[in-house]
Amino acid sequence: MTLNPRTVHRDFYGAPGAAAVMAGTVTVLFVWYFGCNEDAGCQLPVTCAQWARIAAAAADYRAYVSGEAIAYYVLWWSWLALLYFVIPAPVAQGVLLRNGQRLKYPINGLPSFLVTVAAAVLVYAMRGAAPFLWIADHYFQLAVASVLFATAQAALVYLYSFRRGPVLLALAGNSGNPVYDFFIGRELNPRVGALDLKCFNELRPGIMGWVLLNASFALKQHARFGVVTNSMWLAILPQIAYCVDTLVFERCVLTTMDIVSDGFGWMLSFGDLTWVPAMYSLQARYLSFHPVSHSTPVAALIAILAIGSFLVFRLSNSEKNAFRTNPDDPAVSHLRYIATETGSRLLISGWWGMARHINYTGDWFFGLAQCLATGFDTPMTYFFSVYFLVLLIHRFYRDESKCRDKYKKDWIRYCEAVPCMFIPYVI
Known part of the structure; x- marks a missing residue:
């Protein structure tokens, strides 16, 4: 049996479905921002006039494609990549792959998070809430920056999968259709040196970015209304606990479907870097301009x-x-x-x-x-x-x-x- 058999079964109905998911998820990101913000309120668009307003806002790309936000996002990703290498950590072995190998993973997600929290506290002590209010105010520019970064990353790992030498491909990502394989992930475990891109993206920039966004929106609510409501705590504390739990049980992630069998393509790159922090922080973002007290x-x-x-x-x-x-x-x-x-x-x-x-x-x-x-x-x-x-x-x-x-x-x-x-x- 060949090590990399051709993919026969295609999820999402193949390339058309993959293209629809990519277009659809980005569209949802835009609709849920332009339809739910402090200026527009938060009403699901149902009329032609509402959709036309969202389309007009989305067409003005100069309002949300920001070189500053892109630079900060690259800095954020790079900071966490640096911690991945420099923080001492025990090394765990992944599951046995079909090529007979087990990959090694440094288990330092939680220390990386704690160092990042300490750095954020230091920034707050030195500069107050201003940097975090900037994050809250530029949420969508940062979200768009993450889309661009995630798409570029997915394109690079797709091209990288065609390099010479033995490359272990995902069983679901070797269809030969570039659209589908780009989306689903062609290579199983793309690595740059010791940096496992799939595991790193799964646990670091998006998960920790979600916590940072939630904290920024809580500070935004306090700056605007002078209080952090019980609804805000009910929304963000469970989410922060969920993120910390994921990092505490980092070893468990090594046996999940994402790591074991899925390739690393646009689906995971976008999901990890954009979808998780940008869409999962919706409750905190909404409460930052629409306080609710239970x-x-x-x-x-x-x-x-x-x-x-x-x-x-x-x-x-x-x-x-x-x-x-x-x-x-x-x-x-x-x-x-x-x-x-x-x-x-x-x-x-x-x-x-x-x-x-x-x-x-x-x-x-x-x-x-x-x-x-x-x-x-x-x-x-x-x-x-x-x-x-x-x-x-x-x-x-x-x-x-x-x-x-x-x-x-x-x-x-x-x-x-x-x-x-x-x-x-x-x-």
Whole structure:
């Protein structure tokens, strides 16, 4: 069997779907900024006049393509790349690749974040809130800078994948169609020296940029209204906790689909650098110009939903990772499983005996709690919840399809043992 077989099955309906996703996600970014800001309010555009106003604003590229913002964005990415190399860190091995190799990854995401937070605190002590208010005021220029950077990066790694010598391609990214392969990612693990671009982008610029944006919007709300509302705390504290959690469990990311099987192309480059920080910070951005104050009972209910769903997400993922790492660990050795012909073990008790994708359920309700923090004055702040539901359902079908192909009759046995997909005893 050849090391890099030609891709036969194409997700997203191939090149037309890939082009539509690229155009559609960038369009959503523009619509959700020009339709939801302090000047326009925050109303979902439904009339021709509203769409015409957004189109006219988007056409004036000089208002949002900023050389200064691009320079700051490159500096941000470079700062985190520098920390990737200079902060001492234990080294973890990735999964065994089909070429028989295991890549090495420095586990210093959390120290990089803490150093960056310390640097931000130092800037605040020296210059006050002004630099962070600039970030809040130039949010969209920075978002556009990240789009340009992500697209350039995806183009470079696509061209780099054609270099001479052995190159391990993603099984899904070797279709021969340049549009589709550029989008989905042709090379599995593009590296520049010791810098693993896919893992670095997954954990550093976007995740940490999301935290920086949230903090900047909270400072913006305080500068404008003299208070940081409980709704702002309900929105940003869970998001910051989620980002820190991702960095604390950095090793776990090495076994995820993004790292193990997906190539690094425009989809991940844009998703990591633009989509996560720019769209996931929508709640904080909205609250920075439209403050909402919840009653204590309502705030408590939102907080309980956030904490409970986060625990489902974290505990289920930790259980799975512990079982994959060492099934004889006393913490998970009591769990029942199905032994498959491939040698893998499929859990049928514990969290994973409740539903086949229980972690997705916790993840979605966690995001919903952050949307609820914004109140009910506009549906636009619930975009994350709707989008994330579509994303998780799409990923669910990708997971199920791959597992059916991999485990065959054992997967049928597994589905019979764990019939629920998301919510125990419901669906």
